[in-house]
Amino acid sequence: MIDSSYLSWPFFEERHRRYAHALAEWADTALEDNGHEDVDATCRALVRRLGEEGWLKAVVPQDYGGLSPAFDVRLLCLSRETLAYRDGLADFAFAMQGLGTGAVTLFGSDALKHRYLPPVARGEAIAAFALSEPEAGSDVAAMSTTAHPDGPGHVRIDGVKTWISNGGIADHYVVFARTGEGPGAKGLSAFMVDADAPGLTVEDRIEVIAPHPLATLRFDGCRVPVGQRIGAPGEGFKVAMATLDVFRSTVGAAALGFARRAMDEALRHAATRRLFGAPLADLQMTQAALADMATLVDTAALAVYRAAWTKDQGAPRVTREAAIAKMHATEAAQTVIDKAVQIFGGAGVRKGSKVEELYRDIRALRIYEGATEVQKVVIAREMLKLLAARDAAGGPVERVSA
Ligand code: COS
Numbered sequence: 001m002i003d004s005s006y007l008s009w010p011f012f013e014e015r016h017r018r019y020a021h022a023l024a025e026w027a028d029t030a031l032e033d034n035g036h037e038d039v040d041a042t043c044r045a046l047v048r049r050l051g052e053e054g055w056l057k058a059v060v061p062q063d064y065g066g067l068s069p070a071f072d073v074r075l076l077c078l079s080r081e082t083l084a085y086r087d088g089l090a091d092f093a094f095a096m097q098g099l100g101t102g103a104v105t106l107f108g109s110d111a112l113k114h115r116y117l118p119p120v121a122r123g124e125a126i127a128a129f130a131l132s133e134p135e136a137g138s139d140v141a142a143m144s145t146t147a148h149p150d151g152p153g154h155v156r157i158d159g160v161k162t163w164i165s166n167g168g169i170a171d172h173y174v175v176f177a178r179t180g181e182g183p184g185a186k187g188l189s190a191f192m193v194d195a196d197a198p199g200l201t202v203e204d205r206i207e208v209i210a211p212h213p214l215a216t217l218r219f220d221g222c223r224v225p226v227g228q229r230i231g232a233p234g235e236g237f238k239v240a241m242a243t244l245d246v247f248r249s250t251v252g253a254a255a256l257g258f259a260r261r262a263m264d265e266a267l268r269h270a271a272t273r274r275l276f277g278a279p280l281a282d283l284q285m286t287q288a289a290l291a292d293m294a295t296l297v298d299t300a301a302l303a304v305y306r307a308a309w310t311k312d313q314g315a316p317r318v319t320r321e322a323a324i325a326k327m328h329a330t331e332a333a334q335t336v337i338d339k340a341v342q343i344f345g346g347a348g349v350r351k352g353s354k355v356e357e358l359y360r361d362i363r364a365l366r367i368y369e370g371a372t373e374v375q376k377v378v379i380a381r382e383m384l385k386l387l388a389a390r391d392a393a394g395g396p397v398e399r400v401s402a
Contacts, residue, residue, distance in 0.1 A: 001085060002264045006301050011309040012074060020078045023055060024085075031087045039089065039211045040169050044126070046093035051123015055079065059098035061105055064117035071105065071246055073308035077253035081304075084257025088361040091254050092212050096166045098250070099369075100127025102243040103174045103190050107231035112192055116172060128170035130161040130193075130217060131240055137163065138374045140176075140240060141185035147177035150223055155179075157191065157222040160203070163368070167215025168202045171195050174230065174243075175219070181234030188236030192228045199223060210360040241319070248322040248369055249307040252329030255365050256300050258358050259333035262340035263293050265354055270343055280343065289339045296332035303328045315399065320382035327375035330365040337362050 001024070007017045030049065036042050050056050058075045060066035068075065076098060084091035101120050104112050119125035136143040145159025157177050164173070172194050179189040193200060199222030206214040231239045270281035270290060280286050307321035315321075340355045341348035348355045366372050382400070389400040 001260055002267060003260075003297075006298075006305070009305065011305040016074050016078060019058075019075060020082060023079060023082045026053060026055075027082060027086045027090070031083075031090050036089055036211065040213055042089055043093050043166070043169060043213055046090050047097065047126055048123045050090070050094055050097075051121065055094065056097050056121050056123050059094070060101060060117040060121045061113075064105075064113050065121040066117070071102075071311070073246060073249055073311040074305065076246070076250045077304055077308045080250045080253040081257040081260070084254040084361075085261045086257075088210060088254075088258070088357070089212060091257065092165070095247070095250060095254065096129070097121075097123075097127050099129045099243065099247045100166065100170065100172070100174060102129075102246055103230045103239050104192060106242055106246075107190070107235070107239050108192070109227070109230075111227065112230065116192060119171075125171040126166055126169055128164055128166035128173045129243070130164045130167075130173040130175045132161060132163045134160055134162050134216075138371060140237060141188070143176060143178060143188065145175070145177040145219060147179050147189060147191060147224075150221075153226050154223050155191070155226060155229075157193065157199070157219040157224060159219050160216060161219070162216040163206070164215050164217055165368075166213050167217055168205055169213045173200075173217070176236050176240055177219075179233055179236070185237040187234055188240075189233050190230040190236045190239045191224050192230055193219075193222065193224055197222050197224060208364065210357075210364060242317075244369055245318055245322050246311065248326040248375075249304055249311070249318070251365055251369050252300065252304040252307070252322075252325040252327075255330040255333035255362060256297070256304055258362050258365075259293075259297050259300060259329075259336040262333075262337040262355055262358050263290075263297055265358075266290065266293065266340040266343045286343060289343060293336045293339050296336050300325075300329035300332040317399075320379055323370070323375040323378040323382070326370065327372050327379070330362070331372060333362050334366060 057067040058079050062069050080091050080095055083094055097120050104116050120127050133143050147155040147157045150156035175191050175193045176188055178187055180187045199220045201218050202215050203218040204216040270286050271279055273280045303325040307318055307325035310321050311318045337358045341359055344355050385400045389397045
């Protein structure tokens with residue numbers, strides 16, 4: 001990384017800096033020549049490797065084989081940024097272990113935590129998060145998958161989930177379903193469902209421009225013990241949103257890793273490629289592009305680590321900060337990478353070149369875990385709530401989401 005000065009920002013403690021350096025050193029050699037011909041096999045191998053080397057300890061709490069007492073969002077972000085800089089699939093493998101168990105970490109019973117978290121931290125089990133449906137992606141409260149009581153101590157899940165990362169290779173899924181305690185968002189619950197649960201099938205595998213395991217799942221009378229419920233009945237929407245409050249900042253961090261890599265590739269290229277008798281970097285139009293890129297990278301980093309730090313300081317909700325981080329960093333990265341491709345010219349769209357890979361890698365991040373348009377809704381609502389709270393209090397309030 002050409003510029004790692006951000007690690008000295010006050011958002012971080014010494015242990016974060018040590019961790020980031022150690023992971024970068026490991027990733028520089030371990031992720032070299034990481035072939036992606038068979039994405040399922042590559043992801044399985046990456047999860048195993050990340051687990052064996054101890055890097056997945058960052059995704060679960062200390063008492064269950066992890067590193068920190070609770071989520072250390074700065075560690076999660078540094079991990080994703082560092083891995084994404086080198087390999088999008090390594091970042092994906094890491095991130096899904098966290099997103100796929102985040103609900104259990106935050107809301108699960110002790111029994112669920114003991115059963116599911118340690119194998120995920122060791123890289124022995126693969127996790128997934130099943131929220132989206134064919135007719136309910138952005139509008140979570142509109143989901144139609146149901147979970148109804150089915151004999152003593154069980155529920156029966158029926159419905160379809162789609163765009164499920166790790167679908168097809170996961171050992172278990174956090175599944176959100178309508179349990180009907182109330183209307184809309186007030187009537188959902190979350191369940192941990194093992195991949196081999198009867199009635200759960202992988203209906204379709206989905207191929208995307210930056211290949212990773214992705215599938216549509218069908219639940220057809222899938223019988224699950226009530227003890228697999230995560231959180232209280234009817235609390236599923238809150239479980240989903242609180243999980244996303246942690247992981248949205250980390251999506252921004254992954255985008256930041258991609259953007260930094262594009263920036264570094266572009267800088268090297270601009271400094272060495274000659275045209276019109278001088279380095280490309282001598283052209284003011286190249287300098288303008290590099291300046292815009294550097295500004296976007298720094299502001300994205302500020303937004304991401306502000307959100308992560310705020311959460312780590314104990315804020316119960318960082319909905320606005322996480323949405324800003326996710327939206328700004330992913331949109332910024334898209335622009336940075338596009339400018340890098342432009343600086344490379346024809347070589348930038350050549351299949352197999354790093355910037356071409358980044359160009360495909362970044363696109364989905366502006367969509368998943370809440371598209372940019374959803375983040376705008378979330379941010380605007382939080383600001384309006386802040387105004388209302390300020391008016392009610394008759395003076396400044398620090399936050400309304402607490
Ligand atoms: N943490 C805890 N609770 C939250 C929360 C959060 N971040 N966000 C909302 N809630 C609570 C609200 O406080 C509200 O509870 P009360 O009624 O008791 O006040 C309840 O949940 C419903 O919230 P809201 O009224 O905002 O629900 P909406 O259906 O209007 O939410 C958005 C709309 C767009 C915000 C929501 O559906 C969303 O985030 N969608 C994007 C989901 C997504 O990321 N999809 C991608 C799939 S994951 S790859």
